[in-house]
Amino acid sequence: MSGNVAPTAAQAEWLASGLSPMAASLRGSSILVIAARVRELVAGGAEVCNLTIGDFDPQAYPIPTELRVGTKRAYDAGHTNYPPANGIPALRTAVAKMYERRLGITVDPANVSVASGARPLLFAAYNALVGEGDKVVYASPSWNNNHYTQIVGANAVKLPVGPEDNFFPKMEAFAPHLRDARLFFLNSPLNPSGTMIRREVLQELCATIVTENERRRAVGEKPLFLLYDQIYWMLRLGDVEHVDPIGVDPRMADYAIYVDGISKAFAATGVRVGWGVSPAPLAAAMNRLLGHVGAWAPHPEQHATAALLDDDEAVDRYLAWIRREARDRLQIIFDKVSAMADAGLPVRALAPEGAIYLSVQIDVRGWKAGDKVLQTTAEIGNYLLDEAGVAVVPFDAFGATHAQAWFRLSVGAVEREALARALDRVQAALGRLQRP
Ligand SMILES: Cc1ncc(COP(=O)(O)O)c(C=O)c1O
Structure with missing residues (x-):
């Protein structure tokens, strides 16, 4: 044979x-x-x-009816060709407006990147920012950072966390890596623990990143970024508020990369629509990368997701x-x-x-x-x-x-x-x- x-x-x-x-x-x-x-x-x-x-x-x-029906409708309307590489404008605008309404932060739709779920955005962020040997700092346990750091050949620094800190690292743990790290990673609510970062913890970290970047800028060193995976944020289940980097410190708009999508909040893991929000030069680099991988979210699903995110009543x-x-x-x-x-x-x-x-x-x-x-x-x-x-x-x-x-x-x-x-x-x- x-x-x-x-x-x-x-x-x-x-x-x-x-x-x-x-x-x-x-x-x-x-x-x-x-x-x-x-x-x-x-x-x-x-x-x-x-x-x-x-x-x-x-x-x-089941996924929201609006998403299921909207996707079928978009197929019938013939949205079956390549979408724009960074996502259809309606979806990028819907994400920006939703963040404005629900998180109270301002986002330029031009800085929203759409991809086939959160994973390609994490992959793109890692590849866009981290070179061989660059230091990436994340909490352990956390989801898949061990693999992403390996893919890019990073110098991975794991910060052990436990129940005493709700499974989030304190500033003291980040501090020794402040001077030479290229990327800090956080995920809240956290996979695997189901716990959420508290405002004062994120606020302190963000203020420190901003101060460090002011120092780096003055001496011509490369900036430090915070990769913030908030894929589960709409699934907050109790009284703990969800906080995000720009929300706690607007100066983080220059240094934060958000990763998000419909997979978890709308039980739509197989629908494959995710988005990222990042500072303009990073968004452009991630879009170039994602364009070459071809990891676009399917075109009809993008239309249906835009309509869903615009529909506050359906989302709520x-x-x-x-x-x-x-x-x-x-x-x-x-x-x-x-x-x-x-x-x-x-x-x-x-x-x-x-x-x-x-x-x-x-x-x-x-x-x-x-x-x-x-x-x-x-x-x-x-x-x-x-x-x-x-x-x-x-x-x-x-x-x-x-x-x-x-x-x-x-x-x-x-x-x-x-x-x-x-x-x-x-x-x-x-x-x-x-x-x-
Ligand atoms: C923290 C976290 N980020 C991202 C993802 C991946 O999301 P997606 O299915 O949209 O690629 C997962 C999936 O389990 C996750 O737990």
């Missing part, structure tokens, strides 16, 4: 030796490893409650609904974990603030399952999967080597009843362990 069929192992190894060093060492998501085990168990007939997925079940979380109605759906489920977990803690199990959860995630600590390190002592978070995760049919992601999957048995529980693909049953199974499984 000839054609593109599976090569022998030796041939595959030799062909792979032709990969670039970056591609050869780039890892896929470690969550996919857990997903593969879940599939195996489900295929074997087990009931598995999968809390690993950072996505939405379309049956439980949908957000009220999806926030309730996410919050109810997260609250079920929070209450149950709190009850388990009251019953003497070494577990705790942080109250839900935003996104579709809850941070849960399940610290049974050193406890025994039969003859086996559970030591690592991976072992604890596997125990819960095998013994309780519940799949969770350790914070290690987000680059946190120091995480003390914290896990991300995601509620985008689980119904309330299945969740309650699953948590009962977790309690029973933890109850079967022997304390050290």
